[in-house]
Amino acid sequence: MKTPYHDIVICGGGLVGASLALALAHLPLDICLLDPAPCAPKPRADDRTFTIAQGSKRALATLGAWPRISRDDFQPIAEIEVSDRTGRLGLTHLFADELGVDALGFVTGNAALLAALYEALGETRVTLRRGRFGGLARDDGHATVMLADDQEGARLTCRLLVGADGTHSAVRDACGIGVERHDYGREAIVTNCRVSAPRPTTAFERFTADGPIAALPIGDDRYTFVVSRPDAAQWQGLDDGMFLDHLGKAFGDRLGHMLGASPRLRFPLIRQNARQWVAPRVVLIGNAAHTLHPVAGQGFNLGLRDVAVLAERIAEAARAGTDYGDGAWLRDYARAREADVANTTRFTDGLVRLFAPRLAPVAAARAMALNLVDGLPGLKRMLAVRTMGLKAPLPKLFRGIKP
Numbered sequence: 001m002k003t004p005y006h007d008i009v010i011c012g013g014g015l016v017g018a019s020l021a022l023a024l025a026h027l028p029l030d031i032c033l034l035d036p037a038p039c040a041p042k043p044r045a046d047d048r049t050f051t052i053a054q055g056s057k058r059a060l061a062t063l064g065a066w067p068r069i070s071r072d073d074f075q076p077i078a079e080i081e082v083s084d085r086t087g088r089l090g091l092t093h094l095f096a097d098e099l100g101v102d103a104l105g106f107v108t109g110n111a112a113l114l115a116a117l118y119e120a121l122g123e124t125r126v127t128l129r130r131g132r133f134g135g136l137a138r139d140d141g142h143a144t145v146m147l148a149d150d151q152e153g154a155r156l157t158c159r160l161l162v163g164a165d166g167t168h169s170a171v172r173d174a175c176g177i178g179v180e181r182h183d184y185g186r187e188a189i190v191t192n193c194r195v196s197a198p199r200p201t202t203a204f205e206r207f208t209a210d211g212p213i214a215a216l217p218i219g220d221d222r223y224t225f226v227v228s229r230p231d232a233a234q235w236q237g238l239d240d241g242m243f244l245d246h247l248g249k250a251f252g253d254r255l256g257h258m259l260g261a262s263p264r265l266r267f268p269l270i271r272q273n274a275r276q277w278v279a280p281r282v283v284l285i286g287n288a289a290h291t292l293h294p295v296a297g298q299g300f301n302l303g304l305r306d307v308a309v310l311a312e313r314i315a316e317a318a319r320a321g322t323d324y325g326d327g328a329w330l331r332d333y334a335r336a337r338e339a340d341v342a343n344t345t346r347f348t349d350g351l352v353r354l355f356a357p358r359l360a361p362v363a364a365a366r367a368m369a370l371n372l373v374d375g376l377p378g379l380k381r382m383l384a385v386r387t388m389g390l391k392a393p394l395p396k397l398f399r400g401i402k403p
């Protein structure tokens with residue numbers, strides 16, 4: 001049987017891989033998106049919600065995905081309250097109207113976002129291929145992907161293979177690329193709760209002695225809570241009443257009482273960076289390249305900037321007839337991503353470390369740091385620009401231009 005040939009195979013059809021497929025879809029290239037389940041999840045199948053920065057929303061709109069998300073499925077954030085413990089010590093506020101924007105960011109569901117991306121992909125020539133990456137062979141000009149599971153023996157050949165297959169990337173392993181990994185020794189519990197005193201456009205980031213708690217508004221009286229805890233497994237096992245009681249004590253009373261909660265999901269908290277993001281004929285993006293602590297909701301937003309820069313460069317190379325699978329070209333892409341990834345990693349890791357320790361003098365210092373941020377408009381603006389994903393230089397997709 002003849003091996004199917006594509007210009008680019010994207011392995012992994014999560015948020016990042018699907019976004020890249022869409023960003024390349026209008027170019028005169030043959031693109032294949034490979035995933036064990038390359039389709040939109042059923043609505044509400046995954047309750048996780050994400051903070052989408054202003055810049056990322058603009059990029060998703062440029063891709064034609066954002067307008068497909070129904071107004072009931074996203075919530076604009078007009079205010080972010082960042083505080084120590086119950087919000088009475090150190091405190092800083094970011095307000096959209098002070099910064100002259102309609103929203104600081106948006107909260108939307110993983111399922112709604114994936115559904116929008118796949119609906120848009122359905123109107124393109126991108127091949128959606130069901131299958132699991134099982135191995136890799138390379139020669140000078142091509143990469144050949146071997147499929148696993150029930151498709152053993154099946155292959156796909158391409159000029160460039162993109163590994164967008166998440167934190168445990170099989171593409172990365174097949175290239176022999178190791179990782180630098182830090183385990184925060186905590187897990188995140190994610191749950192959607194109803195609250196008695198909602199503030200539907202305010203998001204909260206609380207730094208408690210046990211780890212950060214984010215509360216993200218998802219409409220009406222509902223909030224998604226992302227709670228980082230060393231004893232997350234125990235919290236997951238609590239009955240609903242006890243869980244809500246624990247959550248209320250940890251978060252404080254800014255949203256009144258915690259009412260009903262959805263089933264709790266648990267995620268390990270790590271920071272991981274692949275030692276290289278490129279190998280012959282291969283490039284890693286999104287969580288396959290770098291995984292962050294979810295504090296401040298930066299992971300997908302950062303992966304989307306990989307997408308924007310890679311798509312822009314592939315478009316330039318394709319127009320100029322340059323080989324975008326060539327080693328020097330790939331290394332150049334990796335260099336272009338270094339500063340943003342390093343700065344975003346430092347930002348999230350720094351937040352976790354600054355606010356983690358239990359020591360009283362440090363607690364006082366972090367309260368002071370927050371009050372300082374609140375009092376210095378320049379510093380506050382810097383924090384806001386990063387939170388909104390609008391830090392220059394912005395790639396084309398983030399400026400509303402298709403690559």
Ligand SMILES: Cc1cc2nc3c(=O)[nH]c(=O)nc-3n(C[C@H](O)[C@H](O)[C@H](O)COP(=O)(O)OP(=O)(O)OC[C@H]3O[C@@H](n4cnc5c(N)ncnc54)[C@H](O)[C@@H]3O)c2cc1C
Nearest residue numbers: 012014015016050051133165166286287294297299300301
């Ligand atoms: C609790 C929590 C909250 C978060 N909140 C936010 C937030 O508010 N904002 C934000 O920006 N980020 C957030 N993140 C980070 C965000 O979830 C990730 O950065 C993002 O989902 C990474 O997308 P990805 O497509 O790179 O990887 P994934 O979402 O992991 O997708 C990988 C894809 O690869 C496929 N795959 C895996 N193995 C193979 C294989 N062998 N062959 C083919 N396909 C394969 C999988 O099926 C999957 O579809 C959060 C993370 C956590 C844990």
